[in-house]
Amino acid sequence: MNPTLEIFSQGEEIVTGQTVDTNAAWLAQQGVICGFTVTRHTAVGDKINDLVELLQNISQRADCCICTGGLGPTSDDLTAEAVAIAFNLPLEFDETAYKQISLFFALRNRVMPDSNKKQAMLPQGAERIDNDWGTAPGFSLVVNRCWFVFLPGVPTEMMSLFQESVLPVLSSRFLLQPKKLVSIKTFGLGESAIQELINSIEIPAGVELGFRAGTDDVQTKLLFPFAYPKTIMTTLISQFTEKLGDYVFAIDGLDEMTGDLVFEINKLMTHRKFTLAIIETASHGLFASKCIGYEWLLSARYEKSIGKLRQNTISASDTNYLTSVAKQMAINLQNSSQADHVLVQLYTDDTETLHNKNKPIMVYNFLLNKGVFYQANHLINGPIKRKQNQAALFTFDLLRRYLQQKPMNFQNPKDC
Amino acid sequence: MNPTLEIFSQGEEIVTGQTVDTNAAWLAQQGVICGFTVTRHTAVGDKINDLVELLQNISQRADCCICTGGLGPTSDDLTAEAVAIAFNLPLEFDETAYKQISLFFALRNRVMPDSNKKQAMLPQGAERIDNDWGTAPGFSLVVNRCWFVFLPGVPTEMMSLFQESVLPVLSSRFLLQPKKLVSIKTFGLGESAIQELINSIEIPAGVELGFRAGTDDVQTKLLFPFAYPKTIMTTLISQFTEKLGDYVFAIDGLDEMTGDLVFEINKLMTHRKFTLAIIETASHGLFASKCIGYEWLLSARYEKSIGKLRQNTISASDTNYLTSVAKQMAINLQNSSQADHVLVQLYTDDTETLHNKNKPIMVYNFLLNKGVFYQANHLINGPIKRKQNQAALFTFDLLRRYLQQKPMNFQNPKDC
Numbered sequence: 001m002n003p004t005l006e007i008f009s010q011g012e013e014i015v016t017g018q019t020v021d022t023n024a025a026w027l028a029q030q031g032v033i034c035g036f037t038v039t040r041h042t043a044v045g046d047k048i049n050d051l052v053e054l055l056q057n058i059s060q061r062a063d064c065c066i067c068t069g070g071l072g073p074t075s076d077d078l079t080a081e082a083v084a085i086a087f088n089l090p091l092e093f094d095e096t097a098y099k100q101i102s103l104f105f106a107l108r109n110r111v112m113p114d115s116n117k118k119q120a121m122l123p124q125g126a127e128r129i130d131n132d133w134g135t136a137p138g139f140s141l142v143v144n145r146c147w148f149v150f151l152p153g154v155p156t157e158m159m160s161l162f163q164e165s166v167l168p169v170l171s172s173r174f175l176l177q178p179k180k181l182v183s184i185k186t187f188g189l190g191e192s193a194i195q196e197l198i199n200s201i202e203i204p205a206g207v208e209l210g211f212r213a214g215t216d217d218v219q220t221k222l223l224f225p226f227a228y229p230k231t232i233m234t235t236l237i238s239q240f241t242e243k244l245g246d247y248v249f250a251i252d253g254l255d256e257m258t259g260d261l262v263f264e265i266n267k268l269m270t271h272r273k274f275t276l277a278i279i280e281t282a283s284h285g286l287f288a289s290k291c292i293g294y295e296w297l298l299s300a301r302y303e304k305s306i307g308k309l310r311q312n313t314i315s316a317s318d319t320n321y322l323t324s325v326a327k328q329m330a331i332n333l334q335n336s337s338q339a340d341h342v343l344v345q346l347y348t349d350d351t352e353t354l355h356n357k358n359k360p361i362m363v364y365n366f367l368l369n370k371g372v373f374y375q376a377n378h379l380i381n382g383p384i385k386r387k388q389n390q391a392a393l394f395t396f397d398l399l400r401r402y403l404q405q406k407p408m409n410f411q412n413p414k415d416c
Numbered sequence: 417m418n419p420t421l422e423i424f425s426q427g428e429e430i431v432t433g434q435t436v437d438t439n440a441a442w443l444a445q446q447g448v449i450c451g452f453t454v455t456r457h458t459a460v461g462d463k464i465n466d467l468v469e470l471l472q473n474i475s476q477r478a479d480c481c482i483c484t485g486g487l488g489p490t491s492d493d494l495t496a497e498a499v500a501i502a503f504n505l506p507l508e509f510d511e512t513a514y515k516q517i518s519l520f521f522a523l524r525n526r527v528m529p530d531s532n533k534k535q536a537m538l539p540q541g542a543e544r545i546d547n548d549w550g551t552a553p554g555f556s557l558v559v560n561r562c563w564f565v566f567l568p569g570v571p572t573e574m575m576s577l578f579q580e581s582v583l584p585v586l587s588s589r590f591l592l593q594p595k596k597l598v599s600i601k602t603f604g605l606g607e608s609a610i611q612e613l614i615n616s617i618e619i620p621a622g623v624e625l626g627f628r629a630g631t632d633d634v635q636t637k638l639l640f641p642f643a644y645p646k647t648i649m650t651t652l653i654s655q656f657t658e659k660l661g662d663y664v665f666a667i668d669g670l671d672e673m674t675g676d677l678v679f680e681i682n683k684l685m686t687h688r689k690f691t692l693a694i695i696e697t698a699s700h701g702l703f704a705s706k707c708i709g710y711e712w713l714l715s716a717r718y719e720k721s722i723g724k725l726r727q728n729t730i731s732a733s734d735t736n737y738l739t740s741v742a743k744q745m746a747i748n749l750q751n752s753s754q755a756d757h758v759l760v761q762l763y764t765d766d767t768e769t770l771h772n773k774n775k776p777i778m779v780y781n782f783l784l785n786k787g788v789f790y791q792a793n794h795l796i797n798g799p800i801k802r803k804q805n806q807a808a809l810f811t812f813d814l815l816r817r818y819l820q821q822k823p824m825n826f827q828n829p830k831d832c
Contacts, residue, residue: 016454021436028431295767299717
């Protein structure tokens with residue numbers, strides 16, 4: 001029997017629906033992978049009686065409970081107080097927590113508001129979980145059958161604390177039989193196109209197949225039982241990668257650490273000491289924005305669409321003209337930037353089309369390296385922010401295919 | 417006292433985190449607007465005992481409970497069965513439901529699988545809620561103090577059934593007094609700094625004060641009771657805006673529709689037919705990216721930091737040099753872009769500082785219009801993506817303050 005895990009979220013913004021509780025889903029996923037059976041999620045608002053009653057109930061029925069939210073400095077942050085009341089563990093001043101919170105403000109040249117002192121008060125016997133990302137330390141304690149972990153509600157802080165301070169100690173506290181999750185990451189294929197491609201593959205008993213369609217990729221997920229034979233696992237994964245072909249840009253859960261499309265490109269660019277300059281139109285600065293912290297991007301420029309450059313909208317039949325404009329722009333950019341790789345992204349449509357979620361735009365991407373041009377064109381539809389993001393990703397994908405020596409994906413991608 | 421509402425979600429995909437429970441947030445929002453006090457969300461998997469226990473508990477403590485999921489045709493859809501067991505209301509065959517399900521398949525030229533017959537079995541005394549969008553009818557019933565509403569988990573079906581069949585009957589079942597939410601949106605003040613500024617304001621009984629700290633702003637929220645006197649409301653809001661001063665960029669819930677910082681700037685830029693060009697460094701294209709769809713941004717350029725431009729890191733004492741460089745860049749950009757407003761954002765630190773979450777960067781923003789320069793400098797700390805986002809927002813905020821004729825915010829903002 002797996003140990004049981006409950007997720008408990010605190011905050012009026014959750015319970016009133018102002019905030020969608022993505023923390024609960026993320027923590028539940030982590031719990032399943034670790035080998036817990038997740039039994040329940042509960043969210044309550046800033047009502048001390050509800051919090052107290054719930055904590056008492058959970059302490060009787062779950063082996064582990066991860067709680068988020070309610071650790072802030074304000075009067076509606078009641079978690080520590082509720083724990084103190086529920087389990088008769090008076091709040092005590094934690095000298096180290098206080099120093100950390102003071103340091104947080106000192107490093108920022110700011111005076112610590114009085115209200116933040118509250119965050120250094122922890123229930124008697126609680127173990128502090130240091131928070132390098134914000135002012136609220138987390139804490140953990142065992143009551144009845146349950147090991148409670150309290151984390152801040154800000155997602156980035158919550159995830160960092162979970163990964164750095166909770167995950168490493170789980171295996172010493174619980175007898176866990178972790179499953180093995182392998183995620184095959186693709187760009188350019190929708191979920192149903194993937195399903196069609198893979199539906200002839202037989203999934204062995206015990207292996208769970210799932211999909212996760214994000215804004216930047218689609219992940220095909222295979223969840224293998226504890227201690228699953230490595231050879232069967234490897235064979236199954238290669239059946240999948242064969243079917244999904246060059247749409248696959250990374251595989252998570254094997255030997256290598258992988259990330260999103262831009263992370264993978266960064267590895268390739270950095271390794272080969274390449275440099276890049278770009279002119280972007282439809283993605284409107286988002287390409288450059290996704291490259292934050294990467295030294296190989298030497299310069300980036302946002303320009304209005306090619307239509308605007310020419311003072312009128314050009315038609316699809318003008319692609320020869322468009323290609324010659326793009327090539328000249330790329331050559332000029334290479335000369336001015338001294339980058340060894342140059343990308344030019346153009347689109348021919350007007351602003352109305354960009355805004356209209358029922359009209360697609362055609363985006364033309366050109367890559368120039370050592371005097372050779374590579375090109376890929378894509379129709380992109382949907383709301384304006386989706387068009388922007390997809391435009392950036394298709395430009396990245398042209399670069400990724402070049403760096404990984406995959407075929408250029410000229411045609412429109414399938415169902416995405 | 418408002419009637420209380422609980423949201424109850426059923427399904428392994430929710431409890432294991434494969435699906436984020438957006439239904440719960442949506443239903444909670446609807447509930448709050450209608451005048452319920454939403455007290456709790458609970459999600460459990462496909463475990464009959466958990467379902468039964470939870471239904472019994474909720475029937476004792478809530479006035480209304482909206483449940484989603486578990487109405488499908490498969491063996492893991494247990495909601496009706498759980499209701500039958502929990503409240504001793506045996507499942508009965510509903511002739512009309514059966515006809516509707518048969519029709520659903522007939523209209524699609526498909527044979528009804530045997531498993532779908534199960535969906536026509538409803539707990540004794542339940543009122544059927546017709547579902548024109550799928551095969552699962554919903555149902556409602558009163559047990560103990562609670563009116564339960566059971567809806568399918570597919571979001572489009574759930575929302576349709578709620579709007580067409582639940583919403584219209586709520587006011588006949590409950591004495592509802594919808595509240596009024598006013599959100600004061602600020603940029604440049606942290607949550608605890610706001611609390612300190614406003615703590616001398618006396619909040620009238622019945623008015624609820626809350627905060628929501630997002631990545632792009634902090635919202636101070638005032639929730640007013642039903643039919644609250646307009647004059648007291650207006651007076652209270654102006655006390656808040658006076659204390660929060662020029663950090664306020666918009667107020668939601670009054671007469672005017674407002675949005676985020678960039679949305680507000682767009683209104684001002686568009687109204688006055690202004691145009692803009694920008695050179696950004698630390699925000700790395702994110703400024704331009706946030707302006708997608710706005711015609712007034714004529715061009716944007718990402719450049720490496722001023723340190724890189726000069727081939728070495730300049731020190732804080734070089735601000736004269738930095739200022740003269742920035743001004744020259746702004747003048748050149750204005751000449752080349754023909755924009756009437758020009759922004760130049762620079763920072764002096766190296767890439768290591770940008771990456772180091774414990775080291776702040778200093779960002780210098782310059783605005784040029786009609787030969788006059790405006791400047792604001794800010795220390796920004798935290799992880800690299802936070803630095804990027806804050807850099808973009810401070811640049812926007814300089815522009816917003818100029819457009820709204822607020823004082824320039826030279827000093828470091830408080831606690832954010």
